[in-house]
Amino acid sequence: MTLLAVTDLRVAFAGRGLRARPVEVLHGVSFEVAAGETLGLVGESGSGKTTIGRAVLGLVRPSGGSIRFEGRETVGLGGRERRALARDIQVVFQDPYTSLNPSMTIGDILAEPLVIQGATRRDAHTRVRALLDQVGLPADAVERLPREFSGGQRQRIAIARALAPGPKLIVCDEPLSALDLSTQALVLDLLIEIQRAAGVAYLFISHDLAVVRHISHRVAVLYRGDLVETGPAADVTSSPEHPYTRRLLLSAPLADPVEQRRRREERRALAAAEAQG
Ligand SMILES: Nc1ncnc2c1ncn2[C@@H]1O[C@H](COP(=O)(O)OP(=O)(O)OP(=O)(O)O)[C@@H](O)[C@H]1O
Numbered sequence: 001m002t003l004l005a006v007t008d009l010r011v012a013f014a015g016r017g018l019r020a021r022p023v024e025v026l027h028g029v030s031f032e033v034a035a036g037e038t039l040g041l042v043g044e045s046g047s048g049k050t051t052i053g054r055a056v057l058g059l060v061r062p063s064g065g066s067i068r069f070e071g072r073e074t075v076g077l078g079g080r081e082r083r084a085l086a087r088d089i090q091v092v093f094q095d096p097y098t099s100l101n102p103s104m105t106i107g108d109i110l111a112e113p114l115v116i117q118g119a120t121r122r123d124a125h126t127r128v129r130a131l132l133d134q135v136g137l138p139a140d141a142v143e144r145l146p147r148e149f150s151g152g153q154r155q156r157i158a159i160a161r162a163l164a165p166g167p168k169l170i171v172c173d174e175p176l177s178a179l180d181l182s183t184q185a186l187v188l189d190l191l192i193e194i195q196r197a198a199g200v201a202y203l204f205i206s207h208d209l210a211v212v213r214h215i216s217h218r219v220a221v222l223y224r225g226d227l228v229e230t231g232p233a234a235d236v237t238s239s240p241e242h243p244y245t246r247r248l249l250l251s252a253p254l255a256d257p258v259e260q261r262r263r264r265e266e267r268r269a270l271a272a273a274e275a276q277g
Contacts, residue, residue, distance in 0.1 A: 001034060001035045002032050002033075002034055002035075002071075003033050003034060003035045003037075003069065003070060003168055003169055003201050004032065004033040004056065004067070004068070004069055004169060004201070004203070005032045005066075005067075005068040005071075006029060006030060006031050006032070006052070006055075006056070006065070006066070006067050006068075007030045007065055007066045007067075007068070008028045008029070008030055008064065008065040008066065009026055009028065009029040009030070009052065009055060009062055009064070009065035009066075009067065010024060010026055010027060010028055010029075010062055010063045010064035010065050011024070011025055011026040011048070011051050011055055011060055011062050011063060012024040012025065012063040013025060022063070024063070024225065025048050025051055025225050026048045026051055026052065026055075026062075026225045027225045027226050028064070028065065028226070029048075029052060029065075029222070029225070029226065029227050030065075030227065031220050031227060031230055033169065033201050033203055034201065035168065035199070035201055036195065036199045036200070036201055037201050037202075037217045037218065038195065038201065038202040038204050038215050038216045038217050038218075039201075039202070039203055039204065039216060039217070039218050039219070039220060040204045040206065040212035040213075040215065040216030040218070040219040040220070040233060041053075041203060041204065041205045041206075041219075041220050041222060042206060042207065042209055042212050042219060042220070042221055042222065042248065043207070043221060043222030043223060043248075044207065044223075044248065045207065047222040047223055047224055047225065048222055048224075048225045049173075049205045049207075049222055050173055050174075050205065052203075052205075052222070053091070053171045053173045053203060053205050055067060056089065056169075056171055056203060057089060057091055057171055058074065058077065058082050058085070058086075061075075061076075062075055069085065069088065069089065069169070070088075070168075086165070087117065087165040087166065087167065088165075088167050088168045088169065089167060089168070089169045089170075089171065090162035090163070090165065090167040090169070090170045090171070091162060091170065091171045091172075091173065092155070092158050092159055092162050092170060092171070092172045092173070092175045093158065093173055093174075093175070094173055094174040094175065094177050094178055095178050096151050096152075096154030096155040096157070096158055096178060096179075097151065097154065097178070099154075099158055100146040100154060100157060100158060100161075101146070102145065102146055102147060103145070104145075104146075105142060105143055105144060105145060106132075106137075106141045106142055106143075106144055106145075106146070106149075106157055107125075107128055107141075107142030107143065109146075109157065109161055110127075110128040110131055110132070110142075110157070110160055110161055110164055111124040111125070111127075111128050113161065113164045113165045114127055114128070114164055114165070117165060127164070128142060128164075129142070131160040131163060131164060132160060134160065134163065134194065134197075135156040135157070135159050135160045135163075135190060135194075136156060136190065137153060137156055137157065137160070141157070150183075151178055151179050151180075151183065152179055152180075152183035152186060152187060155175060155176075155178075155179060155183075155187050156187065156190065158175075159175075159187075159190065159191070159194070163194065163198065163200070167200060168200060168201060169200065169201045169202070169203065170200055170201075170202050170203075171202075171203045171205070172191065172202050172203070172204045172205060173205045174205055174206055174207070175187065175191070175204075176188060176206070176208070176211060177206070177207075177208075184211070188211060188214060188215055191215060192215060202215070204216060209237060209248060209249060212233070212237075213233050213234075213237040216233040217232070217233060218230065218231060218232055218233060218236075219231065219232075219233045219236040219237065221236065221240075221242065221244065221245045221248065223242075223244045228242040228244050228245065229241055229242040229244075229245050237249065243273075250266055
């Protein structure tokens with residue numbers, strides 16, 4: 001079942017200078033996310049990945065196109081309707097150091113969305129303990145402040161907070177980029193485990209193809225505000241059709257210097273071929 005359907009999405013930002021025209025950064029992007037699915041969204045820096053995520057969350061107003069959630073148009077929703085949608089669409093941001101309120105205890109951070117939804121303090125308390133357990137944190141975390149936790153633990157707290165309202169979709173915007181490699185693997189596995197248990201869908205934004213390949217069912221490749229390729233993760237990452245995807249794959253860092261050199265040469269050849277049109 002289609003959960004999210006984005007059709008011909010356009011976003012323009014005000015240009016610099018008094019007479020500057022708006023600058024369009026998404027030029028008509030279309031994709032779908034099914035219930036319980038992970039769609040990986042990849043592309044180089046500045047290609048528009050975060051802008052897509054923010055538009056889906058209602059944080060950026062599109063200049064054109066449609067964003068339907070469970071068949072209902074979400075563009076232009078405000079007030080109560082937008083708040084109701086916020087239960088279904090949650091977000092985990094890149095930086096676990098700035099995304100959690102430093103003066104609130106973990107218990108309060110996790111209970112807040114539940115109480116807003118009308119849960120009693122007692123129910124919220126029980127649910128907070130279950131959420132902490134689900135993300136692998138000890139029950140005594142409720143009394144503590146974000147600064148007492150490592151980056152990986154804070155990202156677990158951010159994931160628990162996103163899960164609290166029982167969403168159907170979580171926009172994960174580079175959720176691993178601020179973490180060291182071994183912590184990245186643990187948090188990635190946690191996200192996969194949560195999906196299996198809760199059936200939540202992810203729009204997983206990342207510039208790291210290895211990570212995206214690992215977690216995604218399908219992958220969409222964004223290049224300068226256009227989707228150039230969408231398909232099953234294994235196909236897009238092993239036999240990409242678009243030259244840009246090939247280039248993106250070839251620029252992924254490798255441990256083997258010989259293979260790294262071979263890929264650099266292949267990349268140069270591709271870039272030269274592209275330049276010649
Ligand atoms: N609020 C804004 N006002 C003006 N321009 C913006 C705004 N937000 C994003 N942009 C521009 O839109 C383009 C796409 O940015 P976006 O952050 O969506 O890219 P991205 O692919 O997520 O990049 P990164 O991987 O570096 O986060 C960039 O040129 C950026 O400078």
